Structure formats: C-alpha cells, structure tokens
Amino acid sequence: MLVKLQRPILVGGLGLSFSLWMLQSWHDSIVQVGEFGLLSALAVGGGLWLFQQNRPKDSLEQLDGMLVDRATGESAIAKTEAVINQLAQEAENHLALETLREQIAQLLLELDRQEIKVAVTGGKSVGKSTLIQVLQNVETRNLVSLEETAPLFREVSDNSDAAILAEVAKSDFVLFLTNGDLTDSEFQTLQQLKAANQPTILVFNKQDQYLTDESASISSQLKLWMQGNVVATAASPIPIKVRKHEADGSVQEWMEQPAPAIQQLTQQLDQVLAQQGQRLVWLTTIRKAGLLKAEAKNWLNGTRRDRATPIIEQYQWIAAAAAFANPVPALDILATAAINAQMVMDLGNIYQQKFSLEQAQTVAGTMGSLMLKLGLVELSTKAISTVLKSNAVTFVAGGVVQGVSAAYLTRVAGLSLVEYFQQQEIAIDSGTGLNLENLRQTLQKVFGQNQQIGFLQGFVKQGMKRLLPEVQPIEVVGVQKAVG
Numbered sequence: 213m214l215v216k217l218q219r220p221i222l223v224g225g226l227g228l229s230f231s232l233w234m235l236q237s238w239h240d241s242i243v244q245v246g247e248f249g250l251l252s253a254l255a256v257g258g259g260l261w262l263f264q265q266n267r268p269k270d271s272l273e274q275l276d277g278m279l280v281d282r283a284t285g286e287s288a289i290a291k292t293e294a295v296i297n298q299l300a301q302e303a304e305n306h307l308a309l310e311t312l313r314e315q316i317a318q319l320l321l322e323l324d325r326q327e328i329k330v331a332v333t334g335g336k337s338v339g340k341s342t343l344i345q346v347l348q349n350v351e352t353r354n355l356v357s358l359e360e361t362a363p364l365f366r367e368v369s370d371n372s373d374a375a376i377l378a379e380v381a382k383s384d385f386v387l388f389l390t391n392g393d394l395t396d397s398e399f400q401t402l403q404q405l406k407a408a409n410q411p412t413i414l415v416f417n418k419q420d421q422y423l424t425d426e427s428a429s430i431s432s433q434l435k436l437w438m439q440g441n442v443v444a445t446a447a448s449p450i451p452i453k454v455r456k457h458e459a460d461g462s463v464q465e466w467m468e469q470p471a472p473a474i475q476q477l478t479q480q481l482d483q484v485l486a487q488q489g490q491r492l493v494w495l496t497t498i499r500k501a502g503l504l505k506a507e508a509k510n511w512l513n514g515t516r517r518d519r520a521t522p523i524i525e526q527y528q529w530i531a532a533a534a535a536f537a538n539p540v541p542a543l544d545i546l547a548t549a550a551i552n553a554q555m556v557m558d559l560g561n562i563y564q565q566k567f568s569l570e571q572a573q574t575v576a577g578t579m580g581s582l583m584l585k586l587g588l589v590e591l592s593t594k595a596i597s598t599v600l601k602s603n604a605v606t607f608v609a610g611g612v613v614q615g616v617s618a619a620y621l622t623r624v625a626g627l628s629l630v631e632y633f634q635q636q637e638i639a640i641d642s643g644t645g646l647n648l649e650n651l652r653q654t655l656q657k658v659f660g661q662n663q664q665i666g667f668l669q670g671f672v673k674q675g676m677k678r679l680l681p682e683v684q685p686i687e688v689v690g691v692q693k694a695v696g
C-alpha cells in the first residue's frame with residue numbers, strides 16, 4: 213500500500229531549498245529575489261500587514277505572461293483539427309473520428325462561452341463545501357459556477373487524483389484550498405496546475421485556527437511560492453464565547469458565531485473574473501485543444517504502429533536469413549544486414565517523413581554506429597548465445613547466432629525509428645534533420661524494453677523456427693525436459 217507522507221514543507225529544513233528552487237524556476241527572478249528578502253524579514257517579525265495588503269498585480273501575473281487571445285485559441289483548435297484530418301486520411305473509418313470531430317465542434321463554441329467555471333479543490337475537510345456555500349451567499353455575479361471536486365490526496369488510490377485533476381483541467385479557474393503548511397502532495401499538485409497553465413488561487417482556509425503571527429508567516433511563505441496568488445480565509449470560524457458583565461453584577465455568557473472572513477478571496481476573485489474572464493475561457497479552450505490533440509495523435513500513432521509492425525517483422529526475417537546464409541563476425545552483422553535503408557524509407561513513409569534512398573542510407577548508417585557505440589550489438593549477441601545454450605540446443609548450427617542477432621537488432625532499430633518518428637510533430641517537409649541525441653536515447657530505451665529474458669527466449673524460439681524449421685521439434689522436447 214502506498215502511504216503518502218503528509219509532511220509539512222514550509223517549516224523545517226526543506227523550506228529553504230524549496231524556496232531557492234522556486235526562485236530559480238522563476239523567470240522574473242530578480243524582482244522576486246528582492247521580495248524574498250523583504251518577505252522573509254517581515255515574516256520573522258510577524259508582519260501580518262504585508263500579507264493583508266492586496267497586490268492585485270500578482271494574481272494576474274500568471275496570465276499576463278501568456279499570449280492568450282481569441283486568435284491563439286482558434287489556432288490551437290486548428291492544429292488539433294489538422295491531426296484529426298490526418299487520422300481521417302490515414303484511417304478513413306477510424307472509430308474515434310466521430311467523437312473527435314464532435315469535440316472539435318464543441319471547442320469552437322467554447323471560445324464564446326460566457327459562464328466561467330471555477331473549480332474548488334483540495335484535500336478532505338479543508339472547507340470546500342463550506343466555502344462554496346459562503347461564496348454563493350455573497351457572489352452576486354450569476355455567470356460564475358463554483359464546482360467542488362472530490363477530495364484529493366485520499367490514500368487509497370493515485371488514479372482518482374489524476375481523474376480529479378482531469379476534471380479540474382476543464383475549469384477556467386482553480387481555488388485550491390489548504391489549511392496551512394503545504395504537504396508534499398499539495399505542493400506537487402500545485403506544481404502540476406502551474407505546469408498545465410491553470411490559473412490558480414491558493415486559499416489558506418481556517419485562519420481562525422492559528423495565532424496571528426503564525427498564520428502570517430505561513431501566508432507569506434505560501435505567497436512566495438504562489439507568486440502572490442494566496443488569500444487567507446476563515447469560511448466558518450469556530451464559535452467564540454462572549455461574556456457580558458451586567459450592572460447588577462451578574463455575568464451572562466453565550467456562544468457567538470463570527471462572520472466568515474473571505475474578503476481577500478472575493479476581492480481577488482472578482483478582480484480576476486472581471487478583468488480576465490474572457491481570457492480565462494480562451495485559455496481553457498487552448499488547454500482542452502491541447503488535450504484533444506494529444507488524444508488524436510495517440511490514435512494516429514496507434515494506426516501507424518499497426519502498419520509499421522508487419523513491416524518491421526518482414527525486414528527482421530529478411531535480415532535473419534541473410535546473416536544466417538552468410539555468417540559474418542558479430543560486429544559486421546550491422547553493416548551487412550541489420551538496418552536496411554529500405555526499412556527506414558518504408559517506416560518514414562508511414563510517419564509522413566519522406567526520405568530519399570541516400571538520406572535513408574545515412575539514417576541507417578547513423579543508427580548502426582550508434583548501436584555499436586552503445587554496445588547493443590555485443591550485448592544482444594551475447595544474450596542470444598546464452599539463451600540458445602540454456603535452451604538445451606546441443607548443437608547450434610553455424611550462423612544461427614548471427615541470424616537471430618540480425619533479426620533482433622533490426623527489430624530494435626525498427627521499433628526505435630517508430631518511437632522516434634512518433635515524437636516528431638507531423639512534418640510536412642522531409643525529415644532530413646536527424647536529432648542524434650534523441651535517436652540515441654530512443655535506441656537505448658527501446659533496447660531496454662526488448663531485453664527482458666522472457667522476451668528474448670520467445671524471440672530466439674521464433675528465430676529458430678524461421679531459420680531451422682526441422683530442428684524445432686527436438687528443441688522443444690529438450691526444453692520440456694530441462695524444465696521438468
């Protein structure tokens with residue numbers, strides 16, 4: 213079971229390193245460094261006034277840094293549409309097309325949506341429901357909907373958090389509630405929201421549970437991390453006991469419910485919504501277009517992979533047969549057979565990256581020398597010999613190791629190309645500019661994925677069947693004996 217650390221990160225040693233890290237990640241770090249010094253000094257002195265000061269610039273900073281207008285929204289939708297059209301072109305009757313197109317049509321309408329959706333999220337019992345209730349009593353604007361998410365950070369499953377955040381991604385603005393010190397998971401979720409370009413206010417609720425200077429110092433730290441987008445609230449303060457001394461000497465006592473303290477929040481929220489409402493909606497549309505594009509790209513990659521797989525297999529066995537018939541020292545396998553320029557061209561065609569034969573030969577040669585440098589040739593030849601021996605094949609016909617190795621290396625090269633092409637945006641122009649570093653990483657990754665002993669054993673068996681069909685029955689008996 214997964215136990216999440218509910219460790220506060222503001223107080224204690226981690227605080228400073230996180231602060232420094234955050235400072236580094238800020239683009240406008242020079243301004244912020246100045247504020248950092250100032251805020252820390254004030255926090256030590258318990259200067260609540262600074263926190264209570266409203267600095268409207270901050271809450272809008274996030275948005276101001278981005279180019280968000282109707283045209284950006286339209287162009288994001290157009291890019292998504294291009295991928296969907298590509299899918300339609302390559303797989304006319306693809307099952308996903310209908311819903312993808314419905315969603316695109318929906319996005320175009322979204323650009324003019326009037327109602328602004330605010331998601332209220334955070335852990336369990338931080339005060340989400342209470343805050344919504346209080347806000348609804350004061351919020352007079354009727355084009356704002358406040359939606360509470362399911363509580364985050366329940367320890368049962370991580371998936372539900374992902375699902376909740378996927379819901380949150382559809383809203384225009386986020387109120388993220390906390391009751392004080394941020395936990396690691398809260399911190400990470402805030403980072404995620406930031407990375408996804410989701411405008412967020414961190415609501416530090418239940419102020420009434422803190423001493424004034426305590427809450428002030430937490431608030432100022434939170435403000436540093438949130439670039440000012442923090443407000444302090446007490447949506448439902450604890451009732452306080454009121455005592456009244458009457459003239460006749462008697463004392464009366466009763467409990468009184470203090471009014472909710474949410475002015476900071478309503479002020480900031482009103483301001484953001486009034487000044488940025490339209491941009492918030494466009495930004496949401498851009499975000500949704502990005503998600504839809506990723507989904508369409510995924511389908512596109514799926515259909516392309518379905519076409520690429522048999523091609524790789526075909527070249528794999530061509531390479532095997534060639535190396536088997538003409539056994540060469542292991543290291544020469546590459547040069548002679550494994551990475552066929554024709555395979556590079558065929559796969560490139562599927563991924564809309566057209567190569568001339570000459571370019572394909574360069575790619576093949578580059579991949580070959582990368583595979584050598586990474587030691588993949590040696591590793592796989594050794595691994596395949598080992599598997600052959602342990603499979604109780606008493607004699608290994610000359611050329612089998614070479615044949616199976618050639619097939620295996622072809623496979624790794626083919627799958628790597630597929631993976632590499634997938635990462636490229638749809639290129640209309642020819643894909644000559646090979647990103648070597650990218651290719652190297654992909655080769656290493658794909659090799660790692662296809663190196664498991666289970667996979668190799670299956671692969672060797674398949675190779676044997678291809679190269680030495682008549683030996684197969686004997687080999688199978690041998691394996692069964694060895695196992696039993």
Ligand SMILES: Nc1nc2c(ncn2[C@@H]2O[C@H](COP(=O)(O)OP(=O)(O)O)[C@@H](O)[C@H]2O)c(=O)[nH]1
Binds near residue numbers: 335
């Ligand atoms: N002391 C205090 N308690 C609060 C405050 N806001 C909410 N609560 C209490 O916290 C508990 C959980 O609130 P709720 O709104 O249900 O949290 P949710 O799970 O996030 O929806 C309830 O008992 C609320 O009365 C606050 O500002 N101060």
Ligand SMILES: [Mg+2]
Binds near residue numbers: 340341
């Ligand atoms: Mg609730």
